[in-house]
Amino acid sequence: MSWFKKIFSSEKKEILDKGLQRTKNSFFSKIGRAIAGKTKVDEEVLDRLEEVLISSDVGVNTTLKIINQIEERVARDKYMNVQELHSILREEIGVLLKEPKEEMQSVQPWVIMVVGVNGVGKTTTIGKLAHRFENSGKKVTIGAADTFRAAAVEQLSRWAEKSNAELIKQGQGADPASVAFDALQAAIARQSDVVLIDTAGRLHNKINLMNELSKIQRVMKKLIPEAPHEVLLILDGSTGQNAFEQARAFKFATRISGLTVTKLDGTAKGGMVIGISDQFQIPVKYIGLGEGIEDLLPFDKDAFIASFFDNSSIA
Amino acid sequence: MFDNLQEQLDRAFHILKGRGKITEINIAETLKEVRRALLNADVNFKVAKEFTNKIKEKSLGQKVLTSLQPGQLIIKIVHDELVQLMGGQNVGIDFSKTPTVVLIAGLQGSGKTTFSGKLAHFLESKKHKKPLLVAADVYRPAAIEQLKVLGGQIQVPVFTLEESKNPLEITEKALDYGRVHFHDVVIVDTAGRLAVDEVMMKEIKAIHEQIHPDETLFVVDAMTGQDAVNTAKAFNESLNYQGIVLTKLDGDTRGGAALSIRSVVNKPIKFISNGEKLQAIDIFYPERMANRILGMGDVVSLVEKACEQFDEEQAKKLYKKIAKNNFSFDDFLKQIQQIKKMGNMKDLLGMIPGLGKMTKNIDLKEDTFKQTEAIIYSMTLKERKYPKIIDMGRKKRIAKGSGTSIKEVERLLKQFGQMSQLMRQMQTPFGREMLKTMTAHMGNNKT
Ligand SMILES: Nc1nc2c(ncn2[C@@H]2O[C@H](COP(=O)(O)OP(=O)(O)OP(=O)(O)O)[C@@H](O)[C@H]2O)c(=O)[nH]1
Ligand SMILES: Nc1nc2c(ncn2[C@@H]2O[C@H](COP(=O)(O)OP(=O)(O)OP(=O)(O)O)[C@@H](O)[C@H]2O)c(=O)[nH]1
Ligand SMILES: [Mg+2]
Ligand SMILES: [Mg+2]
Numbered sequence: 001m002s003w004f005k006k007i008f009s010s011e012k013k014e015i016l017d018k019g020l021q022r023t024k025n026s027f028f029s030k031i032g033r034a035i036a037g038k039t040k041v042d043e044e045v046l047d048r049l050e051e052v053l054i055s056s057d058v059g060v061n062t063t064l065k066i067i068n069q070i071e072e073r074v075a076r077d078k079y080m081n082v083q084e085l086h087s088i089l090r091e092e093i094g095v096l097l098k099e100p101k102e103e104m105q106s107v108q109p110w111v112i113m114v115v116g117v118n119g120v121g122k123t124t125t126i127g128k129l130a131h132r133f134e135n136s137g138k139k140v141t142i143g144a145a146d147t148f149r150a151a152a153v154e155q156l157s158r159w160a161e162k163s164n165a166e167l168i169k170q171g172q173g174a175d176p177a178s179v180a181f182d183a184l185q186a187a188i189a190r191q192s193d194v195v196l197i198d199t200a201g202r203l204h205n206k207i208n209l210m211n212e213l214s215k216i217q218r219v220m221k222k223l224i225p226e227a228p229h230e231v232l233l234i235l236d237g238s239t240g241q242n243a244f245e246q247a248r249a250f251k252f253a254t255r256i257s258g259l260t261v262t263k264l265d266g267t268a269k270g271g272m273v274i275g276i277s278d279q280f281q282i283p284v285k286y287i288g289l290g291e292g293i294e295d296l297l298p299f300d301k302d303a304f305i306a307s308f309f310d311n312s313s314i315a
Numbered sequence: 316m317f318d319n320l321q322e323q324l325d326r327a328f329h330i331l332k333g334r335g336k337i338t339e340i341n342i343a344e345t346l347k348e349v350r351r352a353l354l355n356a357d358v359n360f361k362v363a364k365e366f367t368n369k370i371k372e373k374s375l376g377q378k379v380l381t382s383l384q385p386g387q388l389i390i391k392i393v394h395d396e397l398v399q400l401m402g403g404q405n406v407g408i409d410f411s412k413t414p415t416v417v418l419i420a421g422l423q424g425s426g427k428t429t430f431s432g433k434l435a436h437f438l439e440s441k442k443h444k445k446p447l448l449v450a451a452d453v454y455r456p457a458a459i460e461q462l463k464v465l466g467g468q469i470q471v472p473v474f475t476l477e478e479s480k481n482p483l484e485i486t487e488k489a490l491d492y493g494r495v496h497f498h499d500v501v502i503v504d505t506a507g508r509l510a511v512d513e514v515m516m517k518e519i520k521a522i523h524e525q526i527h528p529d530e531t532l533f534v535v536d537a538m539t540g541q542d543a544v545n546t547a548k549a550f551n552e553s554l555n556y557q558g559i560v561l562t563k564l565d566g567d568t569r570g571g572a573a574l575s576i577r578s579v580v581n582k583p584i585k586f587i588s589n590g591e592k593l594q595a596i597d598i599f600y601p602e603r604m605a606n607r608i609l610g611m612g613d614v615v616s617l618v619e620k621a622c623e624q625f626d627e628e629q630a631k632k633l634y635k636k637i638a639k640n641n642f643s644f645d646d647f648l649k650q651i652q653q654i655k656k657m658g659n660m661k662d663l664l665g666m667i668p669g670l671g672k673m674t675k676n677i678d679l680k681e682d683t684f685k686q687t688e689a690i691i692y693s694m695t696l697k698e699r700k701y702p703k704i705i706d707m708g709r710k711k712r713i714a715k716g717s718g719t720s721i722k723e724v725e726r727l728l729k730q731f732g733q734m735s736q737l738m739r740q741m742q743t744p745f746g747r748e749m750l751k752t753m754t755a756h757m758g759n760n761k762t
Contacts, residue, residue, distance in 0.1 A: 051360055054354060054360045054541070055359075055360045055541050056541065057357075057540040057541050057542070059354075059355070060351055060354050060355055117538070117563075117566070118424070118426075118563060118591065119423075119424030119425065119426060119536070119563075120424060121423075121424065127456075148591070149461075149591070150460075150461045150462075150464035150465050150468075151457045151458075151460035151461035151463075151464050154456075154457035154460045154461075155455070155456045155457035155458075155460075155461070157457075158456035158457055159456060201591075203563065203565060203566040203567075204566070204567075205565075205566055205567045206565075236424065236536070236538075238422065238536070238539050238540060238542045238543075238546075239536075239538045239539065239540055240357030240538060240539060240540025240541065240568075240571070240572070241355055241356070241357050241540065241569075242357070242538040242566065242567070242568040242569075243538075245567055245568075263422075263423060263424075263509075265509065265511075266422070266509040266510070266511060266542070266546075267509075267510065267511055267542050267545045267546065268540065268541075268542035269541075269542070272540065291423070291454070291455075
């Protein structure tokens with residue numbers, strides 16, 4: 001078992017349940033209503049399903065893709081009842097959502113760079129990750145490579161204190177690539193297991209800022225050729241279709257290896273991640289369910305889908 | 316992404332073309348595309364439905380003028396309706412009361428703290444106010460430091476009560492402080508909170524009741540998806556805010572959330588935030604937002620402006636020339652003269668959908684016209700018609716004649732090359748359509 005698995009084996013099921021409750025309820029009640037009293041999937045049910053998916057930010061294209069699949073199956077099987085629709089939806093969405101590969105974190109230090117647009121929850125996610133790793137006995141070094149935003153370093157250092165991770169920083173306005181380099185160097189010297197690199201929020205359409213990310217990657221490679229071993233793209237769960245453009249641009253500038261969807265403790269559903277995971281072939285690794293240090297869960301595809309289409313809720 | 320809607324509408328409009336009247340049948344496909352475009356722009360599902368229904372009502376039975384493509388007529392109806400929904404015109408904030416108290420609220424990470432700084436800077440530098448910033452976010456790590464740093468950058472004092480973990484206490488003392496120190500605007504930055512977080516919503520409601528803000532602003536990220544309506548509604552129920560601030564518009568989001576929010580809470584969007592720097596604040600223009608959601612440049616005002624200014628005959632000739640691809644320096648000269656009448660060329664070209672991006676790299680400043688004209692006037696008629704023959708010797712002569720340098724002549728030649736290329740790009744179906752509309756409209760005006 002990988003140490004990631006070990007760390008997350010004490011899954012906070014309550015958090016997931018609490019956080020996804022609203023998602024679940026609304027998704028279900030709608031689907032439930034769409035199906036109530038029907039014995040087969042007809043035009044009206046598909047229309048309502050479309051409404052449910054679009055309202056969850058799944059997006060027009062992905063929604064049509066899902067609905068087409070279902071229509072095809074209905075045409076083939078001639079008849080489909082509510083229960084069948086249910087499990088088929090789960091299957092079809094499951095196909096689109098990529099699962100994280102089993103990572104072999106044999107290398108030390110294992111470098112994770114965190115990227116994303118402004119305010120999505122990068123720094124908070126780093127705080128939560130550091131806590132998880134430290135809790136499992138891993139030594140963590142954090143690199144404060146957001147040298148731009150007001151008090152970004154102070155914010156990160158609060159998180160580092162909370163998790164007892166070591167923070168490597170330079171002054172405001174310093175070269176982020178140089179901070180990342182320092183962090184790696186310190187991690188090697190101190191034999192840290194994990195390095196987490198926080199980066200400044202940047203909108204994906206700003207070419208110079210995207211180039212800066214590529215530069216940070218390049219500079220880290222001077223010390224550790226395989227670094228960063230992981231690049232986590234953070235997506236705000238309440239973001240709509242623009243998240244596709246974000247994924248496209250960040251994937252172009254860096255080697256995105258996984259997604260984290262934050263703020264799913266709100267009413268937003270994060271449905272856009274289905275299409276993104278499918279289109280860009282990137283797995284969803286974690287979900288953020290609050291502002292507390294414990295409010296991060298590894299993404300469990302089955303649990304995620306199950307929480308959308310729980311059998312017991314279909315009447 | 317932005318060209319998406321254009322393509323979609325183009326496709327849909329082919330169906331409408333050649334019919335005299337908009338009917339239930341020929342509009343159905345178009346409306347479907349409009350709806351899809353709105354959904355892709357993150358307009359809420361229900362709002363998009365209502366909106367397309369409204370467009371249908373307004374369009375049905377409308378006679379399609381012979382000179383106007385039915386598609387264009389619908390674009391105009393869609394556009395006008397969007398502008399209307401966006402609030403028609405900008406609504407400001409009344410800062411006459413002393414002190415005017417402004418409460419800033421919204422979801423986590425939406426841009427509240429940054430906007431608080433921007434508003435303070437805007438008021439101080441543009442409105443000669445003496446604002447006070449209040450750090451009432453006691454939850455987010457280093458939130459107070461963040462506001463302090465921002466205040467320092469713009470030299471606006473920031474009220475903090477570092478030992479207090481009670482936002483109510485902070486705001487109460489801040490107001491006293493503000494009065495004593497003659498601040499005429501007090502801006503209260505609060506912690507981000509989810510609408511479903513009862514405890515936190517209760518807290519901001521209490522702050523609201525305590526300080527009686529003259530203006531409560533709901534700050535929302537322009538990239539927000541379908542959930543925007545829920546949040547906007549919930550905050551409105553708790554705070555009955557006066558206005559909305561739309562942030563991160565420097566991204567490439569279409570910002571359909573703006574339309575959703577407007578239609579569910581019926582509160583004006585007052586400011587936009589479009590950058591990380593504290594200068595990046597602007598008042599809200601409904602028209603621009605409508606165009607952005609449609610992803611289509613400022614088509615209508617281009618057409619209208621063109622109608623007012625463009626000489627009909629010349630435009631028709633120009634169109635023909637462009638169509639035939641023999642655009643010359645003489646045409647360029649005539650065009651410059653037309654354009655000088657119409658205002659900044661770059662602005663104008665920027666209004667043509669799809670051209671905005673292309674013109675970004677072309678340097679076309681107003682004050683360069685004079686020199687440009689001088690250079691063209693120094694060319695022979697033959698050179699103007701066939702710029703390819705301009706060799707080094709000719710360049711030297713032209714430079715001398717126009718009192719410029721060879722470098723500048725070369726630059727113009729290059730510019731002209733780009734321009735003709737641009738014109739060729741306008742040969743795309745949409746470019747042609749645009750030019751046709753312009754000429755068609757002009758025909759209309761006269762008859
Ligand atoms: N409710 C909720 N709030 C979150 C979550 N993750 C982060 N936040 C909040 O979102 C806000 C922004 O988080 P940050 O971690 O500062 O985001 P960032 O991406 O580092 O922001 P920049 O560095 O400014 O681009 C903070 O108020 C966080 O507390 C989450 O999962 N749920
Ligand atoms: N590109 C861009 N970034 C912005 C804009 N407004 C704010 N930001 C950035 O978005 C991130 C979050 O902004 P904040 O002002 O900290 O957001 P907040 O709402 O105060 O966040 P919390 O207090 O954590 O809820 C920061 O990185 C800001 O620099 C904008 O208009 N454009
Ligand atoms: Mg950060
Ligand atoms: Mg803040």
